[in-house]
Each structure stands twice: as C-alpha cells, then as structure tokens.
C-alpha cells in the first residue's frame with residue numbers, strides 16, 4: 001500500500017510549556033485540496049514548520065510519504081510558499097527561478113517556463129523590485145512549483161491579492177491538484193476557501209476542532225437556517241405573530257429554524273398565501289461554521 005501523503009499522529013509542540021499545537025492527528029490523501037483555518041496564534045504556522053522539518057514535535061509523529069520531515073525524501077516531495085514571500089529586489093523573475101531551480105537540483109529552463117504558467121512571462125526580465133504584491137505572490141507560487149512537488153503548503157497565499165489575481169491563483173492551485181499533488185493552504189479568507197477546497201481543518205488554540213467536508217461540518221454543527229419572509233406594511237405584523245418571527249423592518253420578518261424543520265416552516269409560510277411576497281433561505285456560511293467549531297460567538301446582525 002502506498003503511504004499517505006502526510007500523516008500526523010497526536011503531534012504536540014509547546015513553547016514556554018504552552019501548547020502551540022496540541023495532540024493533532026490527521027492524514028491527507030493524494031490530490032486533496034485542504035483549507036487549514038484558525039485565528040491568529042491558533043498554531044497553523046507551527047504546524048507547517050513541523051511538516052517542513054524546521055521544528056521537531058515534543059511528542060507524536062509526522063510522516064511525509066512515510067519519511068520523517070526534513071529528510072531528503074520529504075524535502076523533495078514538499079513545496080512551501082510562506083505568507084510573506086520576499087525575493088531579492090535586484091534579481092529578475094527569471095533569475096529568481098533559476099536560483100531556486102539550482103538549489104533544488106532541478107532544470108533551470110523548465111523552472112523559467114513556470115513564469116508563463118503563473119502569467120508572468122512578460123515580466124520575467126524585469127526586476128522583482130518593480131513587481132506588485134500580486135506579481136510577487138505569483139512568482140512565489142512559481143518558485144513553489146519547481147520540480148513538480150507532491151505536497152504543496154501555502155501559508156495565507158492570497159492575502160493582499162485583488163479578486164482577479166485570487167481567481168488566477170486558485171486556477172493554478174486546481175491544476176496542481178488535478179495532476180495529483182495535495183494542496184494544504186492556510187487562510188483567513190473563509191468565503192474564498194469555501195468554493196476552492198475539498199476539506200476543511202479548523203485549529204483552535206492548537207487543537208484540531210474540525211476535520212471534514214464543508215457539507216458534513218454544516219450537518220454536524222446543526223446551525224439554524226435563516227428564513228426571511230417578505231410581506232407588506234399591512235401584513236408584516238400578522239406574519240410575525242403567526243410564524244413567531246422577528247420583525248426586521250416594516251415589511252420583513254426573520255425566522256431561525258433547525259435544519260430538520262425547514263420543510264415544515266416553508267409549508268407554514270406558503271400557507272399564508274398572498275400575505276407573503278417572497279422568501280429567502282440562507283444556509284449557515286463557512287464563517288458561521290468556523291465560529292461554531294472554534295468557539296467564537298456568532299456574528300451579530
């Protein structure tokens with residue numbers, strides 16, 4: 001049997017006796033796109049550093065394709081894009097990629113062809129000092145993709161990018177995953193990862209508090225569904241009374257209901273006939289689910 005791409009077994013790392021990562025276990029499979037979510041200080045970077053072999057766990061074990069992090073076998077398999085990517089300003093994009101190709105023992109011409117893949121072909125001969133933040137980030141991604149890595153770690157890869165650059169970034173991530181590489185990315189941009197990843201890991205104070213697909217986390221959380229019923233100035237009060245909801249303004253009434261009651265509640269709304277002009281159904285967002293699992297109070301409206 002081929003080993004999992006990455007396995008963590010009860011991994012703990014403390015700083016000043018405080019756990020930054022606390023008994024974390026999970027395994028990643030080939031071609032998965034996983035989002036690692038957590039508030040500032042939740043332990044995401046510490047986890048990445050252990051996967052890369054920069055830090056050793058105090059207890060527990062990690063393996064990258066069955067190898068210990070930091071060994072030649074593990075390092076060859078992994079690519080890493082740090083959050084604040086910095087290159088020498090006086091080097092051109094091409095020179096940066098040639099330099100990293102040499103460090104990784106890879107073909108420099110092939111590495112330079114990655115500029116095209118990340119949309120920097122025309123800027124390849126310009127100095128990095130003239131690049132925008134989005135261009136530097138794309139160069140960082142090209143650097144990470146040198147040598148066809150099998151596990152790609154991206155730390156807050158899209159922070160500071162505009163929507164188009166983000167879109168392009170995720171298209172490349174999708175291509176990388178489609179050819180079998182596993183992509184683990186940490187992010188604070190919850191809405192964005194919602195559509196771009198297959199699985200969600202949530203760290204809270206160093207502990208792994210959620211690990212599943214978004215739809216299964218949604219089902220586990222059993223958060224209320226929001227129904228917004230729109231009536232008229234004449235009917236809103238009666239709608240609120242009959243359905244037991246909260247008046248939002250002169251015309252709308254909001255109801256929160258358990259997922260299992262949704263159909264029954266919609267039937268009750270429909271039975272009001274012409275009193276109702278419209279109904280909006282809002283499922284809990286990833287933000288709501290994140291707050292639920294990480295123990296943060298729900299957002300006030």
Ligand SMILES: Nc1ncnc2c1ncn2[C@@H]1O[C@H](COP(=O)(O)OP(=O)(O)OP(=O)(O)O)[C@@H](O)[C@H]1O
Nearest residue numbers: 015016019020038039040041042043044045046047
């Ligand atoms: N070298 C260190 N020495 C002491 N404490 C550290 C060290 N590195 C991390 N920590 C602490 O460990 C905890 C986890 O930090 P970590 O950087 O892993 O969090 P993070 O989830 O990456 O946060 P952010 O989203 O802000 O980057 C924090 O409380 C941090 O202060």
